[in-house]
Amino acid sequence: MKSLLARFIPEARDLIESSSSGLLKLEKTPNDISVVNEVFRAVHTLKGSSGLFDVPALTRLVHVAEDLLGAVRAEELNIDPQLVDHLLSTLDQVGVWINHLETEATLPEDADRISQSMSTVLKQAFSKSGETAVDGKSGADAEPEFRRLAASALDGCDPDDRFEAFAQLVSGLSVQCVEYQPADDCFFNGTDPLAMMLSLPGLISLTAFPVASFAAITELDPYRCNLRFQALSVAPKSDIEHHLRYELDHVVLTEVYAEDLIVVSGLPSDLAVFGDFYNEAVELLARDAFAQIARSAKALGAVTGPDLASTKALLWLASALEASTPDKSLVAALIEAVLTGTFRRPQVHATPAVPSALRRPFKRALDIISSQMRGLQEIPFEPSVLTGPKATVSNLLRSLDRDELLDSVETAGEQCVEAGSFDPFLHLLEKLVADIPSFAGAENGAPSLSKAAVEQPLKVDEADKGSAQDERDASIRADPKQAPSRILKVDQGKIDALMNLIGELVVSKNSLPFLARRAEEVHGSREMSREIKEQYAIIDRLAQEMQAAIMQVRMLPIADVFDRFPRLVRDLSRKLAKDISLVIEGGDTAADKNIIEALNDPLLHIVRNSLDHGVEPPAERVAAGKPQCATIGLKAYQEADYVVIEVNDDGRGMDPAKIRASAVKKGVITPDEAGRLSDQEAINLIFRPGFSTAEKISDLSGRGVGMDVVRTAIEKLGGRVSVTSRIGEGSNTKLMLPLSMAVTRVMIIEAASDLFGVPMDLIVETVRVETKRIHKIKQAEAFVLRDQLIPLVRMADLLSLPARPLVDDAEAVLVCRIDGRLVGLVIDDFRVGMDVIVKPLEGIVAGIPGFSGTTLLGDGRVLLVLDLKELV
Amino acid sequence: MPLVFEGNVIRFDGHCTVEEALTLAQALVDIKDVEIVLSSCESMHTALLQTLIAGQPKITGVPQSKDLASLIRTLVRSEG
Known part of the structure; x- marks a missing residue:
């Protein structure tokens, strides 16, 4: 399976590239239907192939893009530059995921969310088309990443739960507020919002509110969901997103900060002890004597009345001081709350003093650097590999306004070359990882006190929202292409040139026997003729060996194509509730790379046809006296200079009468002609353009890529395709392709x-x-x-x-x-x-x-x- | 049947599913002084929860899930 993924990755890159270039062409000539088809087919194939792997986020996103292109193809939607933008950024994102797949074999953790938000943008583009242009930024804006909770957002939440969440947050976990308003008809698709929220990972508190006030019980429609939920969770954001992946449309996630959680309420009090405590604490705070404040707070909290607001404030204060580096402004606000009995949020987070351009998601920077480090640690030293990471780190530093560190990147690069290892560069990165949080602290204008403070630069206000998108684009661009492998990658054009030259050589050596004859007949030198013939024998042998060698370079086993089918057949047969076993023979038969690659789509189509239309449902098979489990065979073998691929099934076969009728109905032939056709000729009608017997379009076959396309593709390769079929016994499709195309x-x-x-x-x-x-x-x-x-x-x-x-x-x-x-x-x-x-x-x-x-x-x-x- | 009817008492037993919602809503209208017993309830569907919130019947016993129990406590009057 792993090797299958390894083959999918370059294929996906090719498909992304061809669709991207197609999209660019479309931007210039929006009405060129052949380009639309080309892009659609590429995206369609990408979707189909990605379905073989466990990458639902990618498949979903590509599926949305495919639907959009399908609408363009059906002329329901006009291509405009904005649409092209959306599609291109979708493809970029898929490209990033492919790179991630290559290194980690999984999608990144945030893939579900990105897929969701990008799909939403694409769907909007679809629904808004024709009327107004789509706001290009809506995708970035839709990201809940940089939202802040309103002051009263958590009012419905139990104070004890808030206190617990606060303690978790102080101990270093991040707390998310999950707001979930299910669609009111969600019960009908089997969604149970309550169960989903109760099983939320890291759940600390759960509250529910009626969306609209409930009608009298006699009027109630119990099947219409009228509740919305709010939860606090300490699980990582990606886990929550994964848990709620099917409902992300209805969910808002917001990071919760310490001051959002604090609630001080209770009886007012003007006890003198609180005043004394306040004076002492303010003084201690000025000296950063947090431990002492904590001690006094605990001591006083234990003796004062538990219902007093000031006592509550003391408890929060004690908890806040548990942090390894307490947040000073928060502590100050809580000390004040002890005196006044009301908590006022510290202002520092809401209005940071630094200009917005300086505030960047430092966390992302850390992520990028650590991924670079991981990459470099895993591979042997190679000077050329450094170029990518160096550029990435330099760009990163520039974006963080740390230009003064750029030189050190260059220096480390040079040291690497001298030392013959990545170590100097890795040291630099380690240092950066250690330093980046302090960049953040410095820009804050305050010492970094608690985790909330360290992460504070992540909180970006309205004006800076766009940077999230920019940042993602930047990381897309900066992503190093791909890890180098031992395999020499050669442009196919160069091999082709070599192939052509050898072909010419083979042909021109053919002139030597003529020369030998001339030497004998015209110049009368029999000996000369003999020598030329001897030389010819040598050149002939060498030329043939050379030709064989270069053909070998281009030869790939047909297993490359066949390997994807077991999973496909398995998945599709489950989906169709059919029992099908796939028998593959001759996977080691080799053929030219061009041929192998071009075989993919036609073969996929033929196998899907067999699965979808050929094989009957199990009940029908049993009734026909056949074994319940159908067999689809894929067979490859070499026959003279041809490689033959046969796809056969033991399904219901094709009914020539039905095909005749259908062809007449579709206007492919006249009734007269139909009468004259033999059964085999009738079956051959399926290769005619415009012919497709599929009555309903399923997602397996029938996207308009008919057998005529298969035939065109095969004939373009110099091959032939034929179909034989017997009613009730099955069909056999035979593809014959030349082994090599040059000579x-x-x-x-x-x-x-x-x-x-x-x-x-x-x-x-x-x-x-x-x-x-x-x-x-x-x-x-x-x-x-x-x-x-x-x-x-x-x-x-x-x-x-x-x-x-x-x-x-x-x-x-x-x-x-x-x-x-x-x-x-x-x-x-x-x-x-x-x-x-x-x-x-x-x-x-x-x-x-x-x-x-x-x-x-x-x-x-x-x-x-x-x-x-x-x-x- | 996860909903067990005993006189004016309805006992939620085990996992109570969405199919019960209409029965429950009708019962809350029909049965006088209805009392809901949740002590053996392991889970309930959102539809049942909102029916209870709308009907505000008398509740006795707390469900086994702590989070569900606290939801019920805050949303449905509790006299048990």
């Missing part, structure tokens, strides 16, 4: 006094047939080859050229297999087999039917390569 083996034949090439893979055998063995059946000719009647076609007739008169009384017959049927081609003579690079016909001759391309012979002549499928 084709052709046989040179003589026909109508000229030379032509015939692709070797079509040729079954060559025979000489005596004229008396050729039978005439009306106009047509045929002969019997090993008890099989083979129709004959004369090549000269096909080419409309005069035939060469027969020399002896035997015809040269090339037996070919065309579209699965054997045909005998009568030609003048056979020549040699040859490796050539077939160049397509271009320019003025491009439209000439019957030829697939041209190639150069060793003596410089142009050889036309016949397209027998078209000719015969």
Whole structure:
């Protein structure tokens, strides 16, 4: 499974890249439907593939993007730059997750929340389209990260619970206030808000309020949720988000600070002891003698009346002083509360004295640095690796206004190169981790007293909200690309160039035998000819080895594609409540990288078709007398220069009658034509554009990527696809693809006094047939080859050229297999087999039917390569 | 049936699900001096909780979950 993930990651990157570039194109030409399709398909595939892994947040987000693109495709939604922005930032986010997946094999903890908030933005873009432009910032604003609680927000919360939460907060935990207002119809989808809140991780207190005041019991609709909940929790924010991941739309999380929790209430008192305590405490506070204040507070609290407000204040004060470094302003406010009996929030948090530009989420900076450290600790030293982390740390320092430290980053980098290890750089990072909290303290204009104070720079007011988004973008950009691996990554273009060169070499070495003949015939040097032939043998061997080697570079096992299917079949069969076992054979069959990669989508489509439409539900299978468990087979094997992939199922098979009817209904063919089709021809109709028998669109198949797309894709690769099916017994789809695409083996034949090439893979055998063995059946000719009647076609007739008169009384017959049927081609003579690079016909001759391309012979002549499928 | 009816007493027993909500709402209307016993209640659905809040019946016994108990205590009058 791990290797599957390793393959998914580069694929996902490719898909993200192609959709991003497609989106950019779309921004310029919004109406280009082919680009829309391209982007849609890429995102669709990304969604499908991501479903194989446990990354629900990613899949959900991509799904929303796909829906949006689907609407664009259906012309329900217009592409505008803002929409493109949203989609691109979605793709960026997915890219970040992919990087995280690569290093950690899981999504980051906050993925659920980000997925949720970005999906909301995308959905808004969808619903608002057409009327007004969407506010591009709403996604960032929707993040509850930097909210503060209102002073009265926790009034409904039990004072004892608040005290407990306060104690936890003072001890160093962070406390979250969870406000949850379920949708009023949530009971109908099985949601039980109460149960969910009662099982909230780290729950300290839970309160509930009616949303609207309750009607009389006689009027009550008990199935309409009229409660909202408020909870305090000490669990990490990400845990809470994960727990409430399906309801995040209805949940607001707010970080709770110490002063939010303090509530001082009770009987007023003007006892002199409180005044004395106040005077003493103020004095002690000036000297930072926290321990002494705590002692007096506890002593006094134990003897004064428990119902007095001042006594309550003493308890809070004692608790606040439990902190390792108590918050001075908070302590001062509590000391005052002891005297006055009312607690006034200290003002320092609400209006920080420093300009907003200086306040940045330092915590994020710490996260970034620690992730860089983790990355560097895990890999062997390599000078080039440092570039990314160095740039990231430098940018970080700049954003924290610590430009003076930039030099130390450079220096550490140089030391690393000298030392041949990352250690100097890691030391620097360690130092930064230690120092960053003090940057925060310094900017606060106050010594960092408690945890709340250390984290204070995280509390950003309205004006600074945008920075959350900026920060995320920055971390996206700064994220180091990917860890290097031992594998040399080479641009595919370079391999292709090499491949082309070798192809040319293979072809030009073919000219040496001609040269040898000239040496002998023209220059009369038999010895020279022999030497050239010897050299030719060597060059020939080397060229072939070279070609094999370079092909090997590009060869991948077909298992690369097959590996994703077991999970897919398992998941889909569960979803469809079908019992299906997948049998894979021949996974080690190798084929060219291009072919393997291009196989992915068509194969996915065919397998999904089999699952969705081919295999019957278990009950139907049992009724038909078949085993309940259906079998889908994936088989790959090599056949001559082809790799053959078969997908078969033992499902219900295709009904030619149904296909005929459907094709007529969809206007693909006329009823007349339908009547004339054989069953196999009817089945072949599924390859026609615009044909899809699926009556309902499910999320498995039927997104408009029909079998015609499969055929186009396969034929583009120089392959063929065929489907056979028997009603009640199942279907078999067979893909035949060339092993390699660069060099084709052709046989040179003589026909109508000229030379032509015939692709070797079509040729079954060559025979000489005596004229008396050729039978005439009306106009047509045929002969019997090993008890099989083979129709004959004369090549000269096909080419409309005069035939060469027969020399002896035997015809040269090339037996070919065309579209699965054997045909005998009568030609003048056979020549040699040859490796050539077939160049397509271009320019003025491009439209000439019957030829697939041209190639150069060793003596410089142009050889036309016949397209027998078209000719015969 | 997690809701056990005994005269004017309705006892919540074990896990009380959303299906009981309508029955409970009707019972709160129909039964005179209705009394709800929660001591053997292990959990209740939100719908039941809000029905109790709307009906404000007499409650005796506290549910086993401490958090649920304190919710009931603050939201429904308690005379038990």
